[in-house]
Amino acid sequence: MxxxxxxxxxxxxxxxxxxxxxxxxxxxxxxxxxxxxxxxxxxxxxxxxxxxxxxxxxxNTAARALAANRTDAIALVVPEPETRFFAEPYFSDMLRGVGAELSDTEMQLLLIFAGSDRERQRLAQYLAAHRVDGVLLVSVHADDPLPDLLSQLEIPAVISGPRSAAESLTSVDSDNYGGGRSAVEHLLGRGRSRIAHITGRLDVYGAQRRAAGYRDALRDAGHPVDELLIEPGDFTEEGGRRAMTTLLSRDPGLDAVFAGSDVMAAGARQVLREAGRRIPDDVALVGYDDSAIARHMDPPLTSVRQPIEEMGRAMIDLLLTEIADRRPATSRGLDRRRAVLPTELVVRASS
Amino acid sequence: MxxxxxxxxxxxxxxxxxxxxxxxxxxxxxxxxxxxxxxxxxxxxxxxxxxxxxxxxxxNTAARALAANRTDAIALVVPEPETRFFAEPYFSDMLRGVGAELSDTEMQLLLIFAGSDRERQRLAQYLAAHRVDGVLLVSVHADDPLPDLLSQLEIPAVISGPRSAAESLTSVDSDNYGGGRSAVEHLLGRGRSRIAHITGRLDVYGAQRRAAGYRDALRDAGHPVDELLIEPGDFTEEGGRRAMTTLLSRDPGLDAVFAGSDVMAAGARQVLREAGRRIPDDVALVGYDDSAIARHMDPPLTSVRQPIEEMGRAMIDLLLTEIADRRPATSRGLDRRRAVLPTELVVRASS
DNA sequence: ATCACTGGTGGGAGCGCTCCCACAGTACCT
DNA sequence: AGGTACTGTGGGAGCGCTCCCACCAGTGAT
Structure with missing residues (x-):
């Protein structure tokens, strides 16, 4: 017609x-x-x-964007190759929360992968063109230049998993410290006393916090912290194996292990088995993330759950207010926001 | 500054x-x-x-979009809840192809989920606002109104897996007919003669084509087609079990099964095992999709691989030319395009 | 010298909005 | 009666581009 x-x-x-x-x-x-x-x-x-x-x-969105100087779109930037994005349920959960929180809004969500250098290049162009009103940043490495680029361009951004205690961007995090504490308190409650900790990569802030929770829980319960019972892994299964081997040689009598991730716990479990230790009878094991691995492990793994979907929602909340605040020109200055969401210990047969 | x-x-x-x-x-x-x-x-x-x-x-993208009446963006529309998107490697592979083919371009890709009614609503608004220059449609059901909406709005679109032989949209497909043929020819070559077929849902065009390939391969080899050896499944494991049970009761002497999907093959395998049939000694089994299931099955499953990543590339190619063609105003009329990509039989121990 | 062309260039008009100023109308005070 | 204030409304200006027409040299043919 x-x-x-x-x-x-x-x-x-x-x-x-x-x-x-x-x-x-x-x-x-x-x-x-x-x-x-x-x-x-x-x-x-x-x-x-x-x-x-x-x-x-x-x-007409284009006309509106031109006249009002906004795009009504935000980007979820994943500085990883697509493969990892699909492999890890983390992203899927996060995306669900983000999508849900956005569905009341006029805002459009863009998913941008920036794994390769080339994709990075495109992303930089994209951001420079101000094609989005704000950015959600997930799984950012400590030395990533992206956050700086964003503040330089004055684009509102929220990061999940702050890079340090002094994170300059608005951030959403789960309570890694509390998660670490609860894991150790649980083990103590089960009567364990020689509790080892396999940390994640210590240049990751969250891994530091988990370790801090481990230390404080022991200390507050009147146990001395034995630094020989703390061994860094690198979040991989192989790293978990290596760390477990080291720990076992240092203290064959340890009776519990708190691993900084489920994947590392899986590695630790192998070494414990090979060393003839029964789980949980001889050594109790607790992981972190409450991933599919934890549920399917033999025995099923006690693990600390992070509320990832809720974190996604919180990120959107913060980002939207940040965008709204920016509009009336007065940049309100220095009060950076930060949200920390509680974790939950999921107890299974391994402890 | x-x-x-x-x-x-x-x-x-x-x-x-x-x-x-x-x-x-x-x-x-x-x-x-x-x-x-x-x-x-x-x-x-x-x-x-x-x-x-x-x-x-x-x-400034907004200004350009307003003046030139284009957005330099295309949408990949997934009419499924996000969950399925992440669960099936199909989408991940497709996305990789799409992303690769797009990386030479100025075009931006948007990922849009339209699983719930609410999301559908938003999508319709989105399309009506012409916020994208073109649309990629994957995994569309036969009765989905989306394709019609798109032609009504005169938005260039390419669909993966045409809904019928008379698909009105430009489409990209794998050679389901050839895939079916190659599976059966392979089984015949292995000396099997009583070959059953568990089809997918027959309202899915691709499942029809696979069945047609099955029939023609038998016929061309001089074997009569026994309709009692053809039983519809519904692409689920349970459907595969049911169909296999039926087939076995109709002809206990069958010596091969071609299942229209790996998942159905997995269901069939269970029933065969329970009936005491050895694979491949008594009954050879071939699936379709070459999914992770096929590789991990015991024994590993012979399966027909679809070039999904290449299909993604082809979709982009077609969409971009369609968009380019539209620009000079003359709508070139009725010659709808269609690409069909070859499949490949991956032979493993099950046949 | 005149008349086509042709490759290069400048800039007006206009895309469809938002923002904001101006102004009419009404209401409520002095 | 005149002021003041506030609600609701119309429409000009302008956002930063693309498109296209007009125009200015050259160049070669007449």
């Missing part, structure tokens, strides 16, 4: 002006109705809404 | 006009250089490029 105009333009989508003419009001008034301004009388609003419905009017 | 202007606008990004002034040329010339028009002298081009570099000019 669409009548084609003279030039190549297709479709003849109605414009604000046409809606205004139809409703017998001015352009500005229609704009106010569309944007939900309260300064419109009920009668006028009704007339405009009728015209919008009759004409099937849909705002 | 950015000096703030009088009003609230932030940042002072350079505009075309500023680049033009700096390079000592007109606005139009800069635009030509940016867009790679050949009608610019080398000297002028160099001057403009220098000015662009000095000023760090990045085109």
């Amino acid at each position: 669409a009548s084609h105009g003279g030039r190549g333009r297709s479709g003849g989508r109605p414009t604000l002006e046409e809606v205004a003419a139809r409703a017998g009001v001015g352009r500005g008034t229609v704009s106010r109705v569309i944007n939900g301004s309260p300064r419109v009388s009920d009668a006028t609003r009704a007339a405009v809404e009728a015209a919008v419905a009759e004409l099937g009017y849909v705002p | 950015a000096s703030h202007g009088g009003r609230g606008r932030s940042g002072g990004r350079p505009t075309l006009e500023e680049v033009a002034a700096r390079a000592g040329v007109g606005r139009g010339t800069v635009s030509r250089v940016i867009n790679g028009s050949p009608r610019v002298s080398d000297a002028t081009r160099a001057a403009v490029e220098a000015a662009v570099a000095e000023l760090g000019y990045v085109p």
Whole structure:
């Protein structure tokens, strides 16, 4: 039914002006109705809404973006190759939370992978062009230049897993310290006393915090902290094996292990088995992440669960307020926000 | 260093006009250089490029979109909940191909899930607003209204897995017919003669084609087609079990089974085992999809591989030409395009 | 010398919005 | 009666591009 105009333009989508003419009001008034301004009388609003419905009017996003200097879109940036994104349920959970929280909004979510250098290049261009109003950053390494680029471009951003205690970006984190504590307190409660800790890579802030929780839990219970019972892994299964081997040689009598991730716990379990230790009878084992591995391990692994989906929701919340705050020009200065969500210990047969 | 202007606008990004002034040329010339028009002298081009570099000019996408009536973005629409998207490697492979093919382009890819009704609603709005230049459609059900919506809105679209032989959208498919043939020919070559077929849901076009390949391969080899050896499954493991049970009761002497998917093959395998049949000694088994299941099955499953990543690339190719063709206004009419990519039989121990 | 062309270039018009200023109308005070 | 204030409204200006027409040299043919 669409009548084609003279030039190549297709479709003849109605414009604000046409809606205004139809409703017998001015352009500005229609704009106010569309944007939900309260300064419109009920009668006028009704007339405009009728015209919008009759004409099937849909705002032109490009025009709006140009005039208002915003895009109504935010990006979820994953500085990893796509493969890892799909492999780890972490991202899937995060995305679910983000999507849910966004569904009440007009905001559009873009998923951007920046694993390769080339993709990084494109991302930088993309951000420089201000094609999004804000950015969600997940799984960022300590030396990544991305956060700096974002602050330089003055693009609102929220990072999941702050890079340090002094993180300059608004951040959302789970309570790694509390998670570490609860794991150790649980083991102590089970009557274990020689509790080892396989940490994650210690340049990852969260791994430091978990270790701190481990230390404080022991100390507060009146146990001395034996540094020989702390051995760094690197979040891999192989790293877990190596660390466990080392720990076992240092103290064959240890009766519990708190691993900084489920994957490392899986590695530790192998070594313990080979050394003839029964789990949990001889050595109790606790992991971190409550991943699928934990559920399927033999015996099923006690693990610290992070509320990843909730973290996604929190990130959106913070980002949206940050974007809203920026709009009225006054950059409110230095009060960086930070959210920390509680973890939960999921007890299974391994402890 | 950015000096703030009088009003609230932030940042002072350079505009075309500023680049033009700096390079000592007109606005139009800069635009030509940016867009790679050949009608610019080398000297002028160099001057403009220098000015662009000095000023760090990045085109304003919104302005371009408004003026040129295009967005330089395409959407990958997944009419499934996110969960399935992550669960099935199909999507991951497809995304890899799409991303790779797009990386030479200025085009931006959006990932849109439309599993729930609410998400569908948003998607419709999104498309009506013409926020993308084209759409990639994957895993669409036969009765989905989305394709019609797209043609109505005159948005270029490419679908993976056409819904029927009369698919109205440009489509990319793997050679399901050839895949079915090759599976059966392989089994015949192994000396099997009573070959059963567990089909997928027959309202899925690809499942029909696989079954057609099965029939023709038998017929061309001089074997009669016994309809009692064809039993529909529904792509699930349970469906595979049911179909296998039925087939075995109809013909206890069958010596091979071609299942329309690896998952159904897994179901069939269970039933065969319980019935005391050895694989492949008594009954040879072939699946379809070459998924992780196939590799991990005991014994490893012979399966037909679809070139999913290549399909992703092909979809982008077709979509981009479709978008380009549309630009010069003349809608070239009725010659719908269609690409069919070859499959490959991966032989393992089950046959 | 005149008349086509042709490759290069400048800049007006306009894309469809938002923002904001101006102004009419009403209400409520002095 | 005149002021003041506030609600609701219309429409100009302008966001930063692309498109296209007009125009200016050259160049070669007449």
